[in-house]
Amino acid sequence: MRRWSLFLLRATLYLLLLGPLAAFGLYGLSTRWFYPQLLPSEWTFEPLMRQLGSPLIQAALARSLVIAGLVTSLALLIGLPAARTLGLRRFRGRSLVLLLMFLPTVVPPLATGMGLNILFLQLGLAGSVAGVVLVHLVPVLPYTVFALLGVFARYDEGYEQQARTLGASWPLVLLRVTLPLAGPGLAVAALFAFLVSWSQYVLTLLIGGGRVITLPILLFSAVAGGNPTTTAILALLFAAPPILAIALASRALSGGATVVGQQY
Amino acid sequence: MAHQCVDRAVGVTKRYDTLVTWLTLAPALALVGLIFGASVLYGLAQSLGYLAIIGETRLSLEAYSGLLAGRSPAGREFWQALGFSLWVSAASTVLAAGVALLLAVALSGQRRPVGGATLLALNLNLALPHLAWAIALSLLLAQSGLLARIATALGAIQAPAEFPVLVRDSYGIGIILHYVSKEIPFLALIVLAVLRTQGTAYELVAENLGANGWQRVRFVTLPLVLPGLAAGALLVFAFTFGAYEVPALLGVRYPRTLAVMALELFTNPDLRSRAEAMAISLLMALVVVGVAGLARVLNSEREGR
Numbered sequence: 006m007r008r009w010s011l012f013l014l015r016a017t018l019y020l021l022l023l024g025p026l027a028a029f030g031l032y033g034l035s036t037r038w039f040y041p042q043l044l045p046s047e048w049t050f051e052p053l054m055r056q057l058g059s060p061l062i063q064a065a066l067a068r069s070l071v072i073a074g075l076v077t078s079l080a081l082l083i084g085l086p087a088a089r090t091l092g093l094r095r096f097r098g099r100s101l102v103l104l105l106m107f108l109p110t111v112v113p114p115l116a117t118g119m120g121l122n123i124l125f126l127q128l129g130l131a132g133s134v135a136g137v138v139l140v141h142l143v144p145v146l147p148y149t150v151f152a153l154l155g156v157f158a159r160y161d162e163g164y165e166q167q168a169r170t171l172g173a174s175w176p177l178v179l180l181r182v183t184l185p186l187a188g189p190g191l192a193v194a195a196l197f198a199f200l201v202s203w204s205q206y207v208l209t210l211l212i213g214g215g216r217v218i219t220l221p222i223l224l225f226s227a228v229a230g231g232n233p234t235t236t237a238i239l240a241l242l243f244a245a246p247p248i249l250a251i252a253l254a255s256r257a258l259s260g261g262a263t264v265v266g267q268q269y
Numbered sequence: 270m271a272h273q274c275v276d277r278a279v280g281v282t283k284r285y286d287t288l289v290t291w292l293t294l295a296p297a298l299a300l301v302g303l304i305f306g307a308s309v310l311y312g313l314a315q316s317l318g319y320l321a322i323i324g325e326t327r328l329s330l331e332a333y334s335g336l337l338a339g340r341s342p343a344g345r346e347f348w349q350a351l352g353f354s355l356w357v358s359a360a361s362t363v364l365a366a367g368v369a370l371l372l373a374v375a376l377s378g379q380r381r382p383v384g385g386a387t388l389l390a391l392n393l394n395l396a397l398p399h400l401a402w403a404i405a406l407s408l409l410l411a412q413s414g415l416l417a418r419i420a421t422a423l424g425a426i427q428a429p430a431e432f433p434v435l436v437r438d439s440y441g442i443g444i445i446l447h448y449v450s451k452e453i454p455f456l457a458l459i460v461l462a463v464l465r466t467q468g469t470a471y472e473l474v475a476e477n478l479g480a481n482g483w484q485r486v487r488f489v490t491l492p493l494v495l496p497g498l499a500a501g502a503l504l505v506f507a508f509t510f511g512a513y514e515v516p517a518l519l520g521v522r523y524p525r526t527l528a529v530m531a532l533e534l535f536t537n538p539d540l541r542s543r544a545e546a547m548a549i550s551l552l553m554a555l556v557v558v559g560v561a562g563l564a565r566v567l568n569s570e571r572e573g574r
Contacts, residue, residue, distance in 0.1 A: 014375055018390050021450055025397060025405030032408055040413035040429055041421040086293035096290050109305045111561035113511025115528055116550035119535050120312030143304050146297060204398035207513050221400055228518060236404060244401035251396035255389045
């Protein structure tokens with residue numbers, strides 16, 4: 006009985022995972038699949054190939070990658086020193102800093118984006134990739150700081166001091182001590198920073214103003230367009246990179262390096 | 270003399286440390302402080318009717334009073350939208366937390382670490398963007414969707430119209446189904462993380478003292494995981510209350526959530542409805558920050574132990 010209920014639980018879990026992929030595959034790779042047919046009678050790669058070849062979609066894919074890549078790099082660059090200090094030092098004002106970092110992770114992107122819309126228009130940042138990257142950093146940077154904070158809270162500076170005492174230069178310390186120690190946590194933080202930016206719709210819409218077309222923006226308008234085949238293919242293109250990335254990072258994740266405290 | 274020298278040296282080192290501390294924090298603080306701060310400031314100003322672009326520089330509480338007293342056209346929908354938002358996020362949070370707790374306890378109740386494959390499955394579900402999952406649900410659960418076809422093949426229904434309306438329904442069932450299925454893995458991972466760090470020692474002690482399975486869950490496991498689960502659930506509530514994409518994709522035009530209403534007002538060509546849009550979004554932010562702040566307090570208490 007117990008074994009069966011456990012089996013059922015596991016099966017539900019995997020079904021939740023396979024369900025969306027099956028849906029995208031069934032709708033994206035078939036034509037004229039009408040109710041009540043259980044399975045499509047005609048399979049075709051034609052829509053998939055056409056979408057992959059579309060300049061609009063290729064540009065959106067590239068733009069999404071560039072934006073998420075830039076956001077991730079900047080978040081790591083700015084977040085790493087801050088997280089190290091917050092994780093290793095106790096100083097006056099620390100909890101205030103933590104509070105300031107915490108707020109943007111929970112305030113709805115809708116509120117942030119609507120508030121910034123006019124300002125970014127005045128600054129000439131609206132409708133530009135730079136503006137979208139900046140506004141993505143508002144939720145992503147604090148989240149990266151918190152993810153890295155967890156890494157540095159368990160970090161022992163003693164190893165670095167020991168290496169310095171033994172005569173290692175600081176680049177060598179960074180390369181041979183700091184990075185190997187913080188590496189897995191760093192990778193996980195980078196991965197989720199990328200995912201948060203990759204999945205962002207509202208902020209891109211409000212600051213990009215319909216001129217910065219990313220994959221989520223295309224996906225949303227495809228839903229409004231009402232063609233399930235187009236929607237399914239775009240959704241697959243949109244969902245595949247995160248899933249692949251998590252699968253590749255599964256080792257670091259199963260080590261329990263971080264519990265993901267973020268929604269996106 | 271030597272004593273003073275040492276004192277001064279310590280003072281210099283201390284000041285140097287403080288300088289380094291704030292220098293490392295400066296870029297992050299500047300970026301978040303400036304951009305996020307500006308968004309709050311500009312949002313507040315606009316909600317008070319300040320809109321220099323159309324020459325409006327008087328401040329008034331008109332947007333707020335119109336909304337809260339139900340006088341403006343948007344105000345007549347405000348309380349209903351607030352209620353709908355609260356219903357959707359509360360129902361999603363409670364259901365997801367309950368199932369996540371059951372799932373985590375069942376998975377970890379076997380005296381051996383939860384398998385990597387299960388953890389991976391949970392993490393993969395987490396990685397699937399909300400937008401993609403919402404689209405998948407609308408394809409699967411529509412009245413002519415995959416589930417309806419399976420029901421037809423099994424002979425349970427004869428026509429699409431007989432299949433229950435599960436997405437784009439006026440009760441928010443589709444939205445709730447989405448959030449529950451998406452947040453179960455999120456919360457289950459939190460509970461599993463707590464259980465993993467606590468080990469099985471307490472359970473073994475309880476078992477040795479004669480506690481049965483139910484008693485072990487009730488008096489050992491539950492108190493251990495409850496603070497973490499509650500904090501996670503509050504975060505889920507905060508997120509689902511403020512999110513736009515899912516109710517926009519899986520909801521109907523009426524009733525709609527505050528987020529959907531706010532964005533619609535914001536994109537209205539009549540610039541005056543922007544004040545109301547901003548007021549709604551700030552009220553939403555207020556609710557979310559309050560709830561998430563509570564989660565933070567719970568979390569720090571747990572970590573402080």
